[in-house]
Amino acid sequence: VLGKTHKFWETQPVGQFKDIGNTSLAEGPIEQPTPLSEVKQEPYNLPNLYEWITCDIDSEEMCMEVYKLLTNNYVEDDENMFRFNYSKEFLRWALRPPGYFKSWHIGVRVKSSKKLVAFITGVPARIRVRDDIVTMAEINFLCVHKKLRSKRLAPVMIKEVTRRVHLENIWQAAYTAGVVLPTPISTCQYWHRSLNPKKLIDVGFSRLGARMTMSRTIKLYKLPDSTVTPGFRQMELHDVPAVTRLLRNYLSQFAVAVDLDENDVEHWLLPTENVVDSYLVESPETHEITDFCSFYTLPSTVLGNQNYSTLKAAYSYYNVSTKTPLLQLMNDALIVAKRKDYDVFNALDVMQNETFLKELKFGPGDGKLHYYLYNYRLRNPLKPAELGLVLL
Numbered sequence: 001v002l003g004k005t006h007k008f009w010e011t012q013p014v015g016q017f018k019d020i021g022n023t024s025l026a027e028g029p030i031e032q033p034t035p036l037s038e039v040k041q042e043p044y045n046l047p048n049l050y051e052w053i054t055c056d057i058d059s060e061e062m063c064m065e066v067y068k069l070l071t072n073n074y075v076e077d078d079e080n081m082f083r084f085n086y087s088k089e090f091l092r093w094a095l096r097p098p099g100y101f102k103s104w105h106i107g108v109r110v111k112s113s114k115k116l117v118a119f120i121t122g123v124p125a126r127i128r129v130r131d132d133i134v135t136m137a138e139i140n141f142l143c144v145h146k147k148l149r150s151k152r153l154a155p156v157m158i159k160e161v162t163r164r165v166h167l168e169n170i171w172q173a174a175y176t177a178g179v180v181l182p183t184p185i186s187t188c189q190y191w192h193r194s195l196n197p198k199k200l201i202d203v204g205f206s207r208l209g210a211r212m213t214m215s216r217t218i219k220l221y222k223l224p225d226s227t228v229t230p231g232f233r234q235m236e237l238h239d240v241p242a243v244t245r246l247l248r249n250y251l252s253q254f255a256v257a258v259d260l261d262e263n264d265v266e267h268w269l270l271p272t273e274n275v276v277d278s279y280l281v282e283s284p285e286t287h288e289i290t291d292f293c294s295f296y297t298l299p300s301t302v303l304g305n306q307n308y309s310t311l312k313a314a315y316s317y318y319n320v321s322t323k324t325p326l327l328q329l330m331n332d333a334l335i336v337a338k339r340k341d342y343d344v345f346n347a348l349d350v351m352q353n354e355t356f357l358k359e360l361k362f363g364p365g366d367g368k369l370h371y372y373l374y375n376y377r378l379r380n381p382l383k384p385a386e387l388g389l390v391l392l
C-alpha cells in the first residue's frame, strides 16, 4: 500500500508516506493560512451535467434526500453485508453543532433531474493537539452515488469543502476513514459486544463459536436487567456544567482530544431520543457527579437477509470514570443498551477503552479506523490510547 500512488493526496498538505520517519520535519501546520482575498471565491468546476447545492438540513425535503443518498450509497463493511443507516434526526444532530456553517453542507446534483448524487460535510470543532488548541473542520459523510464512482469526483468534493472552510479562516481539518490514505495519525481497532447474539448470528454479523451451542452463546452474553452502580442515571440539562468539568479534566490526558465547552456538551451529550444516550453517576451521599458514559445510535442496513433488514447498533462515545471502575461503568452501559433493544454495542480502542474490551466480552472487528489531520503534521503516529476524539 505504501507503493501506491495517490495522485490527489500527493498534492495536499497532509503527511506524505515518503516523509514517514523524517523527524527533521516540524510538528504543526504544514502550510500557513492564505489571505482571505486570495482564497478562490467561486466553487470548483464540476463535470457539465452536475451542479453544486448547499444542503439546508433543516428542510425536511432536503434532509430526506441526503438520508436516501446515504442509506443507499454510504459506507459498507468489507464483505458488503451491512451499510450504515444514519437516521435523519442523527444527521440534523451531527451537522448542526454550535457555530455550524450551512455552507459546509455540500451536495452535488444532476442539473436536469435535480437528483442528489454526492455529498460532503464539515462542522467546526476545537481540537487540542498536544498543547495547541486549533479550530478545525471535522469532515464527514463524503459520499458519491454508486453509479458515479471512480470518476475522480471525490477530489473535487474535498477541494470544494476545503475552499469553503478556508473562507471561514479555518486551515486544519480532522477526519477518519476505513481506508488508508496519506497519512494516518493513528490507526484504531473496533470491537463489538454482542447483545442479541441470536440475531447477530442469523444476519451473519457473528458466527457460532466452535464447540458452542446457540443456548450456550445466549447465556454467555446475558446481562442483568438493571444497572448495578448506585446513583447511575440519565444526564439532564442541569448536569451540563458538572459533566463539562468532568470531561475537560479527563480529556486533558490525551495527545489529541476534542476541546468541549458547556455549549458543546449540551449539544453533543444531552440525551436525544434515538441519537445519543448519556448517563452519569451522582454520588448518593455527596451529590457529586463522579462518572459519565455515553453512546450514539447508528443502525446498519442488513443487505440480503430474509429475516432482518436492520441492525440496531450503539457506538461508545465519551466515557469518564473517576470513582466507579470503568469496567463497572461500561457494564452498566451495556445493560442499558440491552434493555433498549440494541443488537450490538461497538467501541474503538481509543482513550481507555482497551482496559475493558476483553473483560466485557467484546470481540475484535474485521477492520480498522484510521484517524487523519489535514494541514497539521505529527512527527510520529499516536497509539489509540492517546486519542480523545470520536468522530461520528
Ligand SMILES: CCCCCCCCCCCCCC(=O)CSCCNC(=O)CCNC(=O)[C@H](O)C(C)(C)COP(=O)(O)OP(=O)(O)OC[C@H]1O[C@@H](n2cnc3c(N)ncnc32)[C@H](O)[C@@H]1OP(=O)(O)O
Pocket: 005, 006, 007, 008, 009, 010, 073, 074, 075, 076, 137, 139, 140, 141, 142, 143, 144, 145, 148, 149, 150, 151, 152, 153, 154, 155, 158, 161, 162, 165, 166, 170, 171, 172, 173, 174, 175, 176, 177, 178, 179, 181, 374, 375
Ligand atoms: C482545512 C479544511 C480541509 C477539509 C478537507 C479535509 C480532507 C477531507 C477528506 C475526506 C474525508 C472524508 C471522511 C468521511 O466522510 C468518512 S470516510 C467514509 C467515506 N465514504 C464512503 O466510504 C462511502 C462510500 N464510498 C463512496 O461514496 C466513494 O467511494 C468515495 C466518495 C469515498 C470516493 O469516491 P470514488 O468514486 O470511490 O473515488 P474517486 O472519486 O475516483 O476519487 C479517488 C480519490 O479519492 C480518494 N478517497 C477514496 N476514499 C476516500 C475517503 N474516504 N476519504 C478521503 N479520500 C478518499 C482516493 O484515495 C483517491 O485519491 P488518490 O488518487 O490521491 O488516492
Ligand SMILES: CN(C)Cc1n[nH]c2ccc(-c3ccc(F)cc3OCCn3ccnc3)cc12
Pocket: 075, 076, 077, 078, 082, 083, 084, 140, 176, 177, 178, 190, 191, 300, 346, 347, 348, 365, 367, 368, 369, 391, 392
Ligand atoms: C466514523 N465515521 C467516519 C464513519 C465511518 N466511515 N468509515 C468507517 C469505517 C468503519 C467504521 C466503524 C467504526 C466503529 C465500529 F465499531 C465499526 C465500524 O465499521 C464496521 C464496519 N461497517 C461499516 C459499515 N457498517 C459496518 C466507521 C466508519
